Amino acid sequence: MSLSRPVVVLAEDDGDLRETVTELLEHAGYRVVACPNGFAALRAFFNEPRVDVLVLDWVLPDIEGRDLIRLLHAQRELAELPIVLTTGLSFELPSFEGAVCLLRKPFSRQELLRILHALTHHKTDLAPATSCCQVA
Numbered sequence: 001m002s003l004s005r006p007v008v009v010l011a012e013d014d015g016d017l018r019e020t021v022t023e024l025l026e027h028a029g030y031r032v033v034a035c036p037n038g039f040a041a042l043r044a045f046f047n048e049p050r051v052d053v054l055v056l057d058w059v060l061p062d063i064e065g066r067d068l069i070r071l072l073h074a075q076r077e078l079a080e081l082p083i084v085l086t087t088g089l090s091f092e093l094p095s096f097e098g099a100v101c102l103l104r105k106p107f108s109r110q111e112l113l114r115i116l117h118a119l120t121h122h123k124t125d126l127a128p129a130t131s132c133c134q135v136a
Contacts, residue, residue: 006052007048007051008030008051009035011037011055011068013037014057015036019034021112037060038056042072051081054083055112055116056069059087082100084100084101085102087104
């Protein structure tokens with residue numbers, strides 16, 4: 001049964017937020033690989049046989065979100081990996097730097113779950129580079 005659960009890599013350096021989001025997603029039926037920084041998230045892609053979505057904090061202590069996105073999308077098998085970018089910063093990102101959407105912190109639990117459900121159940125609710133999931 002655990003193999004059929006969607007796998008989410010969560011790259012978030014705030015320990016409390018990482019724990020809260022992990023618990024939320026696991027309760028909702030996802031298998032979560034929680035990572036405290038970008039390089040741990042990068043390693044997760046080598047250790048996991050399948051990753052369905054990356055939830056990525058824009059500001060991490062070791063690598064910026066944009067650089068991690070570029071590294072991942074440069075790999076042919078990860079070129080189409082859906083990435084949900086999160087940030088507490090207030091700035092505009094052209095096309096979210098390769099992510100499918102941008103969630104502003106603090107984001108609602110329901111919005112995150114809606115986005116992940118759409119991405120992992122192969123619905124077309126989210127078009128790439130749209131602000132449909134942006135939370136003010």
